[in-house]
Amino acid sequence: MAIQVYNTLTRKKEEYKPINPHMTGFYVCGPTVYDYFHIGNARPFIVFDVVRRYLIYRGYNVRYVMNLTDVDDKIINRANERGVSSAEISQKYIAAFFEDIQKLGVRPADAYTKATDHITDMITLIERLVENDMAYESGGDVFFNVRNFEDYAKLSGKKLDELQVGSRIAVDERKKSPIDFVLWKAAKPGEPFWESPWGNGRPGWHLECSAMSMKYLGESFDFHAGGLDLIFPHHENEIAQSEGATGKPFVRYWLHNGFLDIKGDKMSKSTGNFFTARDILEKYPATAIRLFFLQKHYRSPIDFSDEVLQSAVTSNERLRLSYQKIVEAAGDVEAISISESDLTEEEKRFYSMLDGVHSEILTAMDDDFNSPLALGKMFDLFRETNRFIDNGLQTAQSRQLVDLARQRIDEYDSVFGVIDRSKAQVGQDKINEVVSTMVELRNAFRKERNFAVADKIRDALADAGLVIEDTPQGAKWRWGA
RNA sequence: GGCGGCGUAGCCAAGUGGUUAAGGCGAAGGUCUGCAAAACCUUUAUUCAUCGGUUCAACUCCGAUCGCCGCCUCCA
Numbered sequence: 103m104a105i106q107v108y109n110t111l112t113r114k115k116e117e118y119k120p121i122n123p124h125m126t127g128f129y130v131c132g133p134t135v136y137d138y139f140h141i142g143n144a145r146p147f148i149v150f151d152v153v154r155r156y157l158i159y160r161g162y163n164v165r166y167v168m169n170l171t172d173v174d175d176k177i178i179n180r181a182n183e184r185g186v187s188s189a190e191i192s193q194k195y196i197a198a199f200f201e202d203i204q205k206l207g208v209r210p211a212d213a214y215t216k217a218t219d220h221i222t223d224m225i226t227l228i229e230r231l232v233e234n235d236m237a238y239e240s241g242g243d244v245f246f247n248v249r250n251f252e253d254y255a256k257l258s259g260k261k262l263d264e265l266q267v268g269s270r271i272a273v274d275e276r277k278k279s280p281i282d283f284v285l286w287k288a289a290k291p292g293e294p295f296w297e298s299p300w301g302n303g304r305p306g307w308h309l310e311c312s313a314m315s316m317k318y319l320g321e322s323f324d325f326h327a328g329g330l331d332l333i334f335p336h337h338e339n340e341i342a343q344s345e346g347a348t349g350k351p352f353v354r355y356w357l358h359n360g361f362l363d364i365k366g367d368k369m370s371k372s373t374g375n376f377f378t379a380r381d382i383l384e385k386y387p388a389t390a391i392r393l394f395f396l397q398k399h400y401r402s403p404i405d406f407s408d409e410v411l412q413s414a415v416t417s418n419e420r421l422r423l424s425y426q427k428i429v430e431a432a433g434d435v436e437a438i439s440i441s442e443s444d445l446t447e448e449e450k451r452f453y454s455m456l457d458g459v460h461s462e463i464l465t466a467m468d469d470d471f472n473s474p475l476a477l478g479k480m481f482d483l484f485r486e487t488n489r490f491i492d493n494g495l496q497t498a499q500s501r502q503l504v505d506l507a508r509q510r511i512d513e514y515d516s517v518f519g520v521i522d523r524s525k526a527q528v529g530q531d532k533i534n535e536v537v538s539t540m541v542e543l544r545n546a547f548r549k550e551r552n553f554a555v556a557d558k559i560r561d562a563l564a565d566a567g568l569v570i571e572d573t574p575q576g577a578k579w580r581w582g583a
Numbered sequence: 584g585g586c587g588g589c590g591u592a593g594c595c596a597a598g599u600g601g602u603u604a605a606g607g608c609g610a611a612g613g614u615c616u617g618c619a620a621a622a623c624c625u626u627u628a629u630u631c632a633u634c635g636g637u638u639c640a641a642c643u644c645c646g647a648u649c650g651c652c653g654c655c656u657c658c659a
Contacts, residue, residue, distance in 0.1 A: 258586075258655080259585095263585095329659025330587090330588090332658080335654095339657095397596065399596090403652065417606095420621095424621090427621080478596085481605095482606075553617055556617090560620095569621085572620075
């Protein structure tokens, strides 16, 4: 079964066929670094990283590139507000960006490309467009000549005559057509600028993505992803700039994630209706935040609420504790091969459940990365494995099977990253000794059936975030949620 | 106005022309426990916004209605 992806360009699911069998090119629109990114911005970073991980899991050699847009009106405005340089602003928020995605468990891209490092590539691209009569200079600015690019609006499906041009932004009178967009902006006082054939200036918004994606992934590549709102104009204009210059199809599959809403409204910096990712990370574990996102399909809108996030925290705890239980139950198993004929009936059932879940998870993810369905199957796998363990592991084969389940879970979680392993180890420092002593004391009181004191110890530890569990193997402690 | 999306249990959420409408959270009961915790078991949608239509058969396709949301030139 091949992977099916929903392609915004064709508005249907298509089978994924690599352009180049040796390299899957994947470009994701990254941040404009003028502020901390908010939890809605985090969605594409997380979900497309998962898409990329899944492609890798399925054997594709993915080259994953993300831009850092560090020249832009918003950065300049922010710099002016604070009386610092644009570079200071962008450096600060690039550093913050890396901190935040790292905490969110997003794997690093193969390349992060900064717009300011690629000015000459952008100028070259504009020159090609001018040569092709796809762009024209006017008063130090260079505009894309939309009327000369036949395929314009093929991604967004808009009709040029019906675009309500100027509804939000005043139309520049130097444009040949109001729908033309700027490729190069002449320098204004107090703004960063670079030299160009059209005088000093700076690149327009969409240009860096065209220039950098083609530079690192080739003039035609497989995937380009970003938020729904980027379809128009950003990605539309990228197509125009790229194909207008090369005459080749730019991107095969366009992927767009749905929005994160707050009480039904889009989370947006311009309205002040947002929470930064770093604030949310203060309150919730990253694996719970990931689960929150991945339990909904990436193209659907999500309503952000503490209630739903809290339920993700609870399910995340369930995964975390069950995983630990599975690891402990498997113990240090010897690598013996499982021969099906030696298995008990129950073991056979478990073994075939493992294979059933495996194919269900692959089928789910193959179908346009249906992570909610796949995670549902993973919860099934946990429940079945817990039950299998609870029924008692009599044979070496049984423990071997549990270990196989553990391996499978590790595989799946290499894609999803929803199991919190940060608390897997009980503390190794002084706290460990203190807590162990407390637990021993409590055991002593329990033996004397002095439950009042024993419970008081347990309550005190609970206040410190520690959970005591009395198991058949004795009392254990762990960190709570 | 143009284009696009959505409406499934208390909440979140998969699904889709015909098997019991996944899974998670919550709630209730049970096993285990001194009590808990964790885990497991059972229960929790005769029904998929509403109304029509197509069909042997629709939650799934078509139409209408209501409600919600996004984009329409620098927002993920």
